[in-house]
Amino acid sequence: MNPAPEARPRAASALYLAWLIAIVATAGSLYFSEVRHFLPCTLCWYQRILMYPLALVLAVGSWRGDLGSVRYAAPFVLLGLAVSAYHVGVQKIDGFGFPGVCRGGVPCDVAYIEWFGFVTIPVLSLTAFALIAVALAVAVTGRR
Amino acid sequence: MIGRPLILTTLVVAVLAVAALFVVPRLGGATAEASDLNLEAQPRLGASDAPVQIVVFEDYLCPACGQFAETVFPRLEREFVETGDAALYHKNFVVIGPESERVAHVGECVFREDEAAFWEFKRVAYRSQEGLNERRALDLVSEYLPGVDAEAVRTCAAEDLALEAVRSDVGTAQALGLRGTPSVLVDGSEVTATYAAVRTAVEAALAAR
Numbered sequence: 001m002n003p004a005p006e007a008r009p010r011a012a013s014a015l016y017l018a019w020l021i022a023i024v025a026t027a028g029s030l031y032f033s034e035v036r037h038f039l040p041c042t043l044c045w046y047q048r049i050l051m052y053p054l055a056l057v058l059a060v061g062s063w064r065g066d067l068g069s070v071r072y073a074a075p076f077v078l079l080g081l082a083v084s085a086y087h088v089g090v091q092k093i094d095g096f097g098f099p100g101v102c103r104g105g106v107p108c109d110v111a112y113i114e115w116f117g118f119v120t121i122p123v124l125s126l127t128a129f130a131l132i133a134v135a136l137a138v139a140v141t142g143r144r
Numbered sequence: 145m146i147g148r149p150l151i152l153t154t155l156v157v158a159v160l161a162v163a164a165l166f167v168v169p170r171l172g173g174a175t176a177e178a179s180d181l182n183l184e185a186q187p188r189l190g191a192s193d194a195p196v197q198i199v200v201f202e203d204y205l206c207p208a209c210g211q212f213a214e215t216v217f218p219r220l221e222r223e224f225v226e227t228g229d230a231a232l233y234h235k236n237f238v239v240i241g242p243e244s245e246r247v248a249h250v251g252e253c254v255f256r257e258d259e260a261a262f263w264e265f266k267r268v269a270y271r272s273q274e275g276l277n278e279r280r281a282l283d284l285v286s287e288y289l290p291g292v293d294a295e296a297v298r299t300c301a302a303e304d305l306a307l308e309a310v311r312s313d314v315g316t317a318q319a320l321g322l323r324g325t326p327s328v329l330v331d332g333s334e335v336t337a338t339y340a341a342v343r344t345a346v347e348a349a350l351a352a353r
Contacts, residue, residue: 009146012146013146015146016146016150016151016154019154020154023154023158023161026158026162027158027161027162027165030162030165030166031165034165034166034169035165035168035169037321037323055158059151059155062146062151063148063151063155065146
C-alpha cells in the first residue's frame with residue numbers, strides 16, 4: 001500500500017479550509033430547513049446530497065493529511081458546481097430551466113431569502129462549491 | 145500548520161453546532177395567550193370556566209389525528225373533562241391539502257348548527273377518514289346526525305359561510321409556529337400530543353392553582 005501523499009503546510013491549510021467551508025455550508029443548509037423551516041426544493045436536495053458528503057470526506061482527508069482525498073471530493077464538487085449554477089440560473093434568468101406551469105411540491109425558482117437583493121440560497125451554495133473547488137485546487141497544486 | 149488538535153476541535157464544534165440545529169428548535173414549544181386562541185368561538189367540551197384549557201389543532205385527513213381521536217381524546221374527555229378539571233377545545237389546522245380545508249369547513253358548518261353535533265361529526269369523520277372529502281363529510285352529516293338540519297349544513301358548505309372560522313384557526317396555528325397535527329396546547333403552552341404528556345401538563349396546571 002502506498003503511503004498517503006504527505007500534505008505540506010500550505011496544502012494542509014487549503015484542505016482544512018475546504019473542509020471548513022463544507023461544514024459551514026452543511027450547517028447553513030440545516031439552519032434553513034430545521035430552524036427557519038424552509039422546505040428544500042428538488043434542486044436544493046441534489047445540492048445537499050453533494051455538499052454533505054464533503055463535510056465528511058474532507059474531515060477524514062484533513063485528519064490524515066491525505067491529499068488523495070481531493071480525488072474523492074472532486075466529483076461531488078464538480079457536480080455541485082453544475083447543479084448550483086443551474087439553480088442560480090433558474091432563479092435569476094426568466095424562462096430558464098422551468099416552463100411556467102403550476103406544479104405541486106416546493107418550486108425551485110422561489111427565493112426564500114434575498115440578502116443584499118441578490119444573495120439567494122443557491123447563490124450561497126454556488127459560492128460554497130466554488131470556494132471549495134478553489135481551496136482543493138490550491139491544496140493539490142501546493143503539494144510539491 | 146494544521147495540526148490534529150485543531151482538526152479535532154473543528155470536528156467537535158461542527159458536530160455540536162449541527163446537533164444544536166436539530167435540538168434547539170424543538171426545546172421550546174409554542175405558547176399562546178388565551179385571547180389569541182379565541183376560545184369562546186371554538187367547539188368546546190366541558191365548562192367554559194374549567195380550570196384548565198386543552199386546545200387541540202387537528203386536520204381531519206391526518207392519520208395521526210385519527211389515532212389521537214381514537215386513543216387519546218376519549219381518555220382526556222373521561223379523565224379531565226367529565227371530572228370538571230379541564231375543557232377541551234377544537235381548532236382546525238390544514239396541513240394535508242385543500243380537501244382538509246373543505247372537510248374542516250363542513251365541521252364548522254355543523255358547529256354553527258349545533259355544538260354537541262359537532263363532536264359527533266368529528267367522531268364519525270375520523271372513523272370514515274379513508275376517502276374522506278367534502279361530499280362524503282356532508283353525507284355523514286345526513287347519515288349520522290339526525291338532530292342536525294343537513295340542508296342548512298349543505299348550504300353553509302356550498303356558500304362558504306364558515307370558511308372564515310377555518311382560516312382564522314389556521315392563521316392562529318401558523319402564527320404560533322405549529323409544525324403539524326395534532327398539536328396540543330395546555331393552558332396556551334404546546335405539549336407533545338400524547339396522553340402521558342397532556343396528563344402531566346394538566347396535572348401540573350391543576351397543582352399550580
